[in-house]
Amino acid sequence: NAGVMQNPRHxxxxxxxxxxxxCSPMKGHSHVYWYRQLPEEGLKxxxxxxxxxxxxxxxxxxxxxxxxxPKEGPSILRIQQVVRGDSAAYFCASSPAPDSSLSYEQxxxxxxxxxxx
Amino acid sequence: xxxxTQAQTEISVVEKEDVTxxxxxxxxxxxxxxxxxxxxxxxxxxxxxxxxxxxEQNEISGRYSWNFQKSTSSFNFTITASQVVDSAVYFCxxxxxxxxxxxxxxxxxxxxxxx
Numbered sequence: 001n002a003g004v005m006q007n008p009r010h011x012x013x014x015x016x017x018x019x020x021x022x023c024s025p026m027k028g029h030s031h032v033y034w035y036r037q038l039p040e041e042g043l044k045x046x047x048x049x050x051x052x053x054x055x056x057x058x059x060x061x062x063x064x065x066x067x068x069x070p071k072e073g074p075s076i077l078r079i080q081q082v083v084r085g086d087s088a089a090y091f092c093a094s095s096p097a098p099d100s101s102l103s104y105e106q107x108x109x110x111x112x113x114x115x116x117x
Numbered sequence: 118x119x120x121x122t123q124a125q126t127e128i129s130v131v132e133k134e135d136v137t138x139x140x141x142x143x144x145x146x147x148x149x150x151x152x153x154x155x156x157x158x159x160x161x162x163x164x165x166x167x168x169x170x171x172x173e174q175n176e177i178s179g180r181y182s183w184n185f186q187k188s189t190s191s192f193n194f195t196i197t198a199s200q201v202v203d204s205a206v207y208f209c210x211x212x213x214x215x216x217x218x219x220x221x222x223x224x225x226x227x228x229x230x231x232x
Contacts, residue, residue, distance in 0.1 A: 033219060042208060043162075045219040055216055091162060095218070106212070106220060108154075108162040 002027065004094050004109035005074075012115045019079040019086070021112045025094030031055075032075040033106060034067060037089040049075060082116045089113050119144045121211050123223035130199055131231050138194045138226050140209030146170075146217065151185065151192045152210040156225070162208075168192060199230045 005024040013019050025032050034046040048056040049069040060067065064082075069075040079086055093106040120143040130136045142151065153165040166176065168185050176183050180197045196203055206227050210220045 031218075035220070035222075042224040043210075043220070043222045045221065048216075048219050056219060059219070089160065093220075105167065108164070110161050113160070 006109035010113045013082045021077040022074040023092030024074040029094035031095045033093045035091045084116045087116045119221040121223035125226045127227045129229045133198050135197050140192045142211045146213045150212040154208045156206040201230050204230045
């Protein structure tokens with residue numbers, strides 16, 4: 001069973017461009033979480049999604065950031081008009097449905113390192 | 118609101134020393150989960166342990182041990198006979214249930230083990 005996949009692993013964007021980060025959850029997982037790790041800081045929650053539904057977006061910046069988890073395909077974290085302050089590592093985690101006996105476990109992907117030049 | 122405090126920011130020890138990483142948490146949930154993750158220089162997050170709020174039994178895994186004390190809201194992590202490969206950033210995290218299932222992380226402790 002493959003783990004959580006994230007791509008690309010490294011992404012370089014110029015200021016003003018768009019960044020798209022992809023996360024493929026583990027097989028059978030229907031819940032995805034996105035976290036951001038700014039340089040020299042801990043991880044901060046951004047958004048929690050279920051397929052076709054946003055459960056909690058309390059950690060998402062109000063502008064330029066959006067996330068989706070369609071019925072088919074990976075979850076996408078989209079950052080429009082990137083700025084240097086968006087440079088960070090973005091981690092995705094997935095978990096089974098809440099009624100699963102293992103619903104409290106989150107499995108992390110390897111992260112995407114975004115650099116904005 | 119949930120909060121995790123890792124008061125220590127950097128710890129440096131010599132190989133074979135024991136070291137304890139502290140973690141204090143705050144939550145109003147009656148059911149919650151506590152975690153420790155390791156982030157080596159390569160950057161990935163390595164899961165170390167999960168503890169349920171209703172299970173205060175301490176755990177030992179090889180050179181690693183964890184002390185969960187609900188009375189003091191602490192979940193401390195001890196590495197016995199540290200090794201250079203233990204050098205990493207260690208994060209303590211707290212998770213609620215249902216819609217509050219996001220992980221709240223502490224700021225992390227950078228552990229350096231010198232040969």
